[in-house]
Amino acid sequence: MSDELIQIETPFVFNEENQREFDELIGRYPIKEAAMLPTLHLAQRQAGYITPAVMKYVAEQLEVTLMKVKDVVTFYPMFFEEPVGEYVIRVCHTLPCALRDCKEVLDYLKAKLDTDIASETNLAKGTTADGKFTLMKVECLASCDVAPVIMINDDLYKNLTPEKVDEILSTLSS
Amino acid sequence: MVEERRILYEHLDVPDINTFDVFRQYDGYTRFEKAIAEYQPEDIAKMVMDSGLKGRGGAGFSTGLKWSFVPRDIKPCYLCCNADESEPGTFSNRYVLEKNPHLLIEGILICCYAMGIETTYVYIRGEFTLGKKMLDAAIKEAYDKGYLGKDVRGTGLNIDIYTHPGAGAYICGEETGLIESLEGKRGQPRNKPPFPAVEGVFSKPTVVQNVETLCNLPFIVGNGVEWYTKMGPTYADTRNDPPTPDPNTGTKLYCISGDVNEPGVYELDLGLTCSELIEVAGGLRGEEVKAVIPGGSSAPILTHYELDTRLDFTSLTLAKSMLGSGGIIVMNETRNIVDCLLNIMKFYAHESCGQCTPCRWGTPWVRDIVQRIADGNGRKDTITRPKFGVTESGRWGDTGETEEIYEDLDLLESVANNIANVDTMTWNTICVFGIAVSWPAVSYMRKFRPEFEAAIREGKLVTLPVAEATVPPEENYAYQQRFIPKEFADL
Ligand SMILES: Cc1cc2nc3c(=O)[nH]c(=O)nc-3n(C[C@H](O)[C@H](O)[C@H](O)COP(=O)(O)O)c2cc1C
Ligand code: SF4
Ligand code: FES
8 A cells, every 4th residue: 555545634743742652662662663552552542543644654653664554453453443432332242241141231322322333344333423422342351250341431330230321321421 | 168269369459559568568579589689590490390380371381391492592582471361251360450560560570580581561451451550550660669670679680561552352362463463563373383482572582471370470489389389289190101290280360250149250279170169159140050161262161061170271171171261151051052152253253363264264154153053044954874973882983873964063063173173183273263263163062062953953042951951971072082191190
């Protein structure tokens, strides 16, 4: 993929704080490329999702080809190439959670937010019309003892029931 | 009842144990200090070898042996701490990171000292934001107190620890996948050899070790090998002449989830039985145990006939399963095994890294077959054919009877066995993810065949009573020790 094939609208640069963090990151590894995942996390936190401009910027910073960045971004489920809601809701649906009725929680969230479940190639499908929430299914979150669990952005919520979901959502919207 | 023996988790719930000062009050870093004051690096490596410590991350490989493969003359050498913890049913590393991160740092320091390592990367799965935050804070404290950085405690050692976030891919838990991911690439496992011990991250010798494994080191050094080896059984491997000791020493952080009353992490000596563990975890939620997954979703399933299997590395290998990551998932009589397999196969189909054709295509294919059966569209052929099983002579062969063919079940087994053959333990893939796919697929199907047949016959999921759903061991070659000699005995 050459640069011309990617439409770059507004260029991306790290803000001051992230630039500082990036400078620190890069010193940790003997090769710059190794800072790829933390750099992409940083960039995604700033930009909301990985835009073509972000990829181009990261490629320049790490002195690798754009293709390499794209390659990595498409591999890992935590990097989004489309806009997502303000709150990303990850519902675990692997076996231990399934044994504790995660389906009820998922269906409840679907109905309550009036949205479908996002797929990795179509995040818009799981994003509410107001752009506030994105609902997605994920694999085991390593908290099976307190199943069923969901993650909203960086926070884990345990032992869920529809009532608890209500409570959580109301604190988020206030 | 078996008593918990908390060693790694002893101080887990002490308030503020995540801070240096409180950790220090509970003997924190004294074991590392003892190591550098009283022992040479080679002594530590020998202690770890003698302790019989086996890796807690999945493969159960002897840690001391792994260290002995690392060439001492090639520098730098790296330590990668595997905190990717993504195996469904496993959640013990999370608590260490979130509550007692200094213990992990102390373990890392001891490993670094023993192996002459200066740089450690802790690969933390991307979803562990809190765990990473806590560990980062603890690392910073350790730098401030002079336990990390240049010239650690005036010993001349330079040790750095960095955390590295993953980004949601299960396969990055596989050690070479982790290394690729750490180098900033797709987390696609490498062909082995060369093993990471010889050529790992940045083409340098690399020790990859699970969080729990490293957390054992302070206690081995602090309390001595003799104390450590008293915990857990040591068997005699009579395949060798004279028999060699086969240690399953130490405690294990058993993670138990599913249909038990008190799911959670229980630290117990290795070697208790499956039913004992269920008792410890508050007993079964439900009437009857239908099935138990003993070592994370990749492990072959155990039936109610096998509940007296001891949960240690050797015993589970002999039972044709594995302790894996120690994630035990219990299912009661209301569960449908076809449905459970479908859930697990969806997981694997999603997580295949896509490098090898048998895995990339085979895994979704297996998932689709199970989906079809679960939807009631399972394919059934009407012809009958000779039935294979255990013959009168006690060997596997033509029994002289006939059976109906369930086309989809044959297909399921064939596809799974072509990803990785569970009977010969050979795989057609780069990494053992292939085995992690076919093990559950084939074992669920063989051990709970009546439930699969019923779903195909009736055109819908049918949950049979436990006794009817399970194939007894004597009728099923999934249980048979065909490739691992059975002559292990208690020492
Ligand atoms: C598909 C796959 C996933 C794995 N996931 C993990 C994991 O999440 N955490 C872990 O510690 N080991 C995992 N392992 C095992 C590692 O490859 C490796 O054996 C382990 O980290 C070595 O450390 P240990 O000897 O301390 O157990 C996985 C292996 C495979 C094949
Ligand atoms: S077996 Fe599967 S996960 Fe492992 S390298 Fe091959 S494709 Fe990737
Ligand atoms: S299955 Fe949901 S946290 Fe493990």
